[in-house]
Amino acid sequence: MKYYDSPKIDLWTGRVSNKWLYLHEKVHCTPLTELSEPHKKSIALLGYACDEGIRRNQGRVGAVNGPDTIKSSFGKMPNHLASHVLLQDVGSISCTDGDMEAAQEALSNVVTSLLTKKQFPIVLGGGHDMAYGHYKGIKNHLDAKGGNQTIGIINFDAHFDLRKNTEQNNSGTPFYQIAKDCQKEDIDFNYLCLGIRKDANDRILFETARDLKANYILIDTFQIPFLEEITTWINAFVKNVDHVYVTIDLDGFSSAYAPGVSAASPMGFTPHIVLECLKTIIGSGKLISLDIAEMNPTYDIDGQTAKLAASLMHYVAHNIY
Ligand SMILES: N=CN[C@@H](CCC(=O)O)C(=O)O
Numbered sequence: 201m202k203y204y205d206s207p208k209i210d211l212w213t214g215r216v217s218n219k220w221l222y223l224h225e226k227v228h229c230t231p232l233t234e235l236s237e238p239h240k241k242s243i244a245l246l247g248y249a250c251d252e253g254i255r256r257n258q259g260r261v262g263a264v265n266g267p268d269t270i271k272s273s274f275g276k277m278p279n280h281l282a283s284h285v286l287l288q289d290v291g292s293i294s295c296t297d298g299d300m301e302a303a304q305e306a307l308s309n310v311v312t313s314l315l316t317k318k319q320f321p322i323v324l325g326g327g328h329d330m331a332y333g334h335y336k337g338i339k340n341h342l343d344a345k346g347g348n349q350t351i352g353i354i355n356f357d358a359h360f361d362l363r364k365n366t367e368q369n370n371s372g373t374p375f376y377q378i379a380k381d382c383q384k385e386d387i388d389f390n391y392l393c394l395g396i397r398k399d400a401n402d403r404i405l406f407e408t409a410r411d412l413k414a415n416y417i418l419i420d421t422f423q424i425p426f427l428e429e430i431t432t433w434i435n436a437f438v439k440n441v442d443h444v445y446v447t448i449d450l451d452g453f454s455s456a457y458a459p460g461v462s463a464a465s466p467m468g469f470t471p472h473i474v475l476e477c478l479k480t481i482i483g484s485g486k487l488i489s490l491d492i493a494e495m496n497p498t499y500d501i502d503g504q505t506a507k508l509a510a511s512l513m514h515y516v517a518h519n520i521y
């Protein structure tokens with residue numbers, strides 16, 4: 201398949217225990233052609249190796265290497281997964297010819313197929329344009345099942361990513377594109393954005409958020425001391441939808457935690473508040489799929505952004521089933 205690379209076994213190295221103590225010993229590298237409906241509960245790791253959207257959005261490229269770096273960091277972590285949980289690396293969507301829309305389409309098709317095969321997808325990026333393909337994949341899967349099931353998007357991010365795509369699609373436009381698709385279908389655009397920075401979103405973006413009825417919490421209050429209020433907001437949002445798609449943009453974290461991104465946030469959020477929110481969302485039983493975006497190894501320091509992404513994955517993988 202064009203825009204698809206099979207899993208790379210070489211990424212999965214680390215301490216050898218011969219007792220599945222480490223995730224690189226637990227993971228199976230399964231090309232999509234060999235993926236079947238599992239007998240066990242299964243987590244599918246998929247890369248989105250594309251930074252074309254970041255380049256178009258005047259950002260710093262390098263996120264094309266993000267997925268492999270996160271997988272490699274994750275593999276070195278301890279495995280506490282139950283034996284009845286399968287962990288599979290199913291490879292990566294790649295975009296080497298600049299055709300980001302084709303890569304998004306390929307991503308959408310693979311996500312649909314993963315969900316149909318009863319996998320829990322964790323997608324690793326790559327630019328946040330990933331969210332458009334990821335959302336479409338979830339939507340197509342649910343539409344095929346019928347019943348008009350609704351999707352709520354929870355985006356942990358410093359940015360709305362609601363830029364208008366009148367000139368082009370890029371890493372700053374995915375949720376605007378989704379909102380426009382919702383309008384065409386006459387369905388609600390259910391979007392909650394956590395960690396918005398006033399110093400990183402212009403007036404037009406705030407106006408667009410208002411016009412599209414986007415829900416958001418500013419970075420000033422997206423902090424542990426406001427956990428009770430934040431949890432109430434999340435619960436109210438989740439209650440209103442059938443399924444939740446979570447997308448985590450690493451550039452929303454303070455650059456003290458996540459320097460390896462295109463647009464860093466010195467005044468960003470902490471991993472602790474994100475983990476608390478993930479606990480609430482997973483606890484709702486509605487989380488259908490998740491991704492981690494904008495990992496850029498070129499600007500990382502001592503692999504700490506990759507480790508943060510891997511730790512978030514570690515938490516989700518160990519709590520989803
Ligand atoms: N995907 C992120 N996009 C941000 C980048 C901001 C920046 O380059 O400073 C945005 O378009 O708002």
Ligand SMILES: [Mn+2]
Pocket residue numbers: 357358359449451452
């Ligand atoms: Mn961002």
Ligand SMILES: [Mn+2]
Pocket residue numbers: 328357359361449
């Ligand atoms: Mn983003």
